[in-house]
Amino acid sequence: MKWSNLETDICPIARTLFVMGDRWTLLIIRDCFLGLSRFEQFQKSLGITRHILTGRLKRLVDEGILVKHEYARGRYDYALSETGRTLEPVLIELFKWGKKHRPVRRKTA
Amino acid sequence: MKWSNLETDICPIARTLFVMGDRWTLLIIRDCFLGLSRFEQFQKSLGITRHILTGRLKRLVDEGILVKHEYARGRYDYALSETGRTLEPVLIELFKWGKKHRPVRRKTA
DNA sequence: TCATTTAGTTCTATTTTGGAACTTATAACG
């Protein structure tokens, strides 16, 4: 099966994951909640490859989760849309689960 | 940056996504909540490639989210562990978001 | 004995991601 078939799946969880169930997307959204907004900020924060970041941001805008805004001549930044902000409970549950069940570990040498 | 570095990230969301932030893993967990337990069931339900499924199940067991159980001679099935069941709120929020913001669409021809 | 069921492997092709250098446009410096 192809991932893209999830878009029209009967299960709402599948449809949600079609949009953000890949590597990085949810972390970009997290960074938006933390106040990051610019390409360079996301890139430094996540260490994500630049052209992958480009693709993710484009998709999040297409899906109506982020809005792109020209903050200076030819410079664009990104912010959560109203729809995007409704993802807060999802992130909160991911946070709570991680905090409780994946305690911080020292990097083993 | 590599995905595997998320394991020791300071952010609990990142640590959670290290385990289930890839394609398929959260859908396998969803299927477990729906009562599926066998390899063939997951495979048919998701249409996922068999050896990818093998890897995901192995990892979920290693991470303590699923438990593997011999239900017949040489036949194993999988069930949510106690830790795995604590993922319910995460799935509920993904469900609610999808239901509200990704309404069902007819497959466009 | 022989077909069936089921969990899991193996193999190749395609897609996705990682890493690093390069481009374009504007702003800032002197």
Place this chain on the structure above:
DNA sequence: CGTTATAAGTTCCAAAATAGAACTAAATGA
């Protein structure tokens, strides 16, 4: 002005992950 710095992407190649289909192995049942 001419140069340097910033910032948002692009482009290119290598490495890793995923898709698809065929194959194994072990137990079951007719």
